Amino acid sequence: MTHLKKRASALALALLCALPLSACGGGKAPAAESTAPESSAPSQTPEPEPTAPAVPLVPWGTDQVVEHLFFHPLVAYPELAFDGDSEANGIDDYMVTVDEYNKILQHCYDNNYILVNMNDVWSEYTTENGETRMRRNTLMLPEGKKPLVISYDDTNYYPYMLDNGFTWKLILGDDGEIWSYGKDPQGKEVISQDLDAITILDKFVEEHPDFSLNGVKGCLSLTGYQGILGYRTQTDTDHPEAEFEANRQKEIAAVKPIVQKLKETGWYFGSHTWGHVRLSTISDERLQRDTQRWFDEVGSLVGPTQILFYPHGARPDGDHDQREPGPQFKYLQSKGFRIFASVGINSYEQVKKQISAVIIDRLHPDGTTLRWRRKDYLQFYDTWDIIDLDVRPNRAYDRNPNGPK
């Protein structure tokens, strides 16, 4: 496991989520299905329906890396995102475009990755002393495949994004499927499945079923302060009036079937804290208030989760979660969180010995890494094949063929 514990010094680069984005969570994936029909049936029995060829399942050991990539919402309209306004460079740093995302998915698929559910990677058990701890599970994967988790931070469709080239919300189409709603640069309403990270992955898995283990998709990391999934489900102490509350209840009713459909189609949820708070500097009192508010306003809609994604990548107790668990880490663990996800330069994991918890880092496909971290991503894709310099701002990038170390 030593290679998993390796940490790099460039973490500062990766302390992300500088934009007020939201988060991911966790649900449970269905149990693995058996692989393929047996071919040894007696000759009298009817021919089986034609199916995909059998691929044997083989173990992915507990000392092998489970890679983890995370995305922010996608830039659907680069001309709105990269229009030179005050947000353009932040969007360049932390987002990828639809075209870049499509290429990233294809390259991950071509490199034999298969999506797995974070909740299947580790599980809790009881020790001989009657204490609970987490441990890595052996995954059973189709031969030749490598496990990949994808999470999506800040899938809240924040108001600031609406005129910056992002989709506005998820909706259920007349066909009962998930679509995105938004407006194009001319102000025309657009309902699509080709402009949003969630619907694009849905389509990709439909076309490439072997990109997903049992249909799992990704983890949606949600804050709560501006609602979820494009619906304004949050309370607001500035607006305690009945009219605000009535609208909030309408939004809650509207988002529930969306959440339900996402869960049915392989998506799962995690907390990104209610207020996108910086856990390294937050007071105990505010942390408790924020956590309760997340359960009240987000957990009540998406269900229980054991996954917490640190906003800004900032770790609790003054950035100390890699050492002895501190009081804030213990508090969050006592509220049910078991998988604590930050951001880094590799898919690091540390199963805690002193408490039932695991801390992990995620890689972050975005403008900063497309421009500067080519080598760290070569197992997934070559950044030079991905980055769309025609639409991004004219900013520096690494042109060294060997990439930075």
Ligand SMILES: [Zn+2]
């Ligand atoms: Zn965030």
